[in-house]
Amino acid sequence: MIGPEGQQLGIMLLEQARLKAQEFQLDLVEVAPKAQPPVCKIMDYGKHIYQEQKKEQNARKKSHAHDLKEVRIKPRIGKHDLEIKVNRAKEFLAEGHRVQFTMVYRGREITHQDIGREILNGVVAELSDLCKVERGPFREGKRVGLVVAPKQKGDEKGAASAKRSAPRQAPPNRAASSGAKR
Numbered sequence: 473m474i475g476p477e478g479q480q481l482g483i484m485l486l487e488q489a490r491l492k493a494q495e496f497q498l499d500l501v502e503v504a505p506k507a508q509p510p511v512c513k514i515m516d517y518g519k520h521i522y523q524e525q526k527k528e529q530n531a532r533k534k535s536h537a538h539d540l541k542e543v544r545i546k547p548r549i550g551k552h553d554l555e556i557k558v559n560r561a562k563e564f565l566a567e568g569h570r571v572q573f574t575m576v577y578r579g580r581e582i583t584h585q586d587i588g589r590e591i592l593n594g595v596v597a598e599l600s601d602l603c604k605v606e607r608g609p610f611r612e613g614k615r616v617g618l619v620v621a622p623k624q625k626g627d628e629k630g631a632a633s634a635k636r637s638a639p640r641q642a643p644p645n646r647a648a649s650s651g652a653k654r
Contacts, residue, residue, distance in 0.1 A: 474503070474513040483509055539569045540619070545595075547581050547588040554591065558598055565602050565622045575616040582614055592618050 473481040473489055476496050484492070493500040493514045501520070504511040541564040543557050561571045573595055575588040592609060599620060607619040 474511065476514045489514075540572055541569045542572045542574055544574045544576055545591065546576055546578070547584060547591065549591065554595070558595055561595075561599065561620075562602060565599070565620070568622055570606060570619060570621045571603070573618045573620070575618075577614045577616075585616065588616055592616070596620070 473484050473492070475481050475492075476498055481492065489500055489512055496514055498514050499517040501513050501515055501517055502510055503513045541561075543561050543564075545554065545557055549557075561573070564571045573592060575592060577585070577588065581588075589609065596605060596618070603620040603622050605618065606621040607617075609616055609618050611617075
């Protein structure tokens with residue numbers, strides 16, 4: 473038997489446990505029924521259920537691993553329109569979402585896939601400091617997709633420390649290499 477503050481009350485009969493719970497004006501809840509003897513706890517059961525639901529809600533709210541946002545672009549997209557799409561993708565990445573860029577070809581545009589590939593490569597280059605490519609360009613019918621995921625905190629620190637730990641090289645002596653006499 474466990475009391476409302478978490479203290480051990482010892483082994484007692486069911487009737488004694490019920491009377492103890494009534495003294496505290498709380499519920500008697502069986503926590504471990506398969507234990508020998510079964511373990512019961514005195515608690516406010518409604519409050520316990522409410523707290524468990526809140527924990528589940530917070531856990532669901534914080535998990536973004538399954539969130540995949542899609543940004544659709546076409547090969548004939550304008551420069552400014554592409555900037556807007558990339559900025560929207562940056563917002564998604566900042567929130568911790570994965571982003572799928574989908575290049576949609578219509579009609580005969582499919583014959584010029586190199587244009588679409590250049591656009592997707594430009595998008596990846598622009599977002600390279602915020603994300604890593606999770607799945608390279610893949611084709612599904614008249615669409616070409618690309619999935620990027622936000623960089624983890626450790627990835628950025630590792631790259632920064634590698635830059636700091638690399639020894640600096642002295643700039644080359646220009647006078648010696650130019651061959652000019654002074």
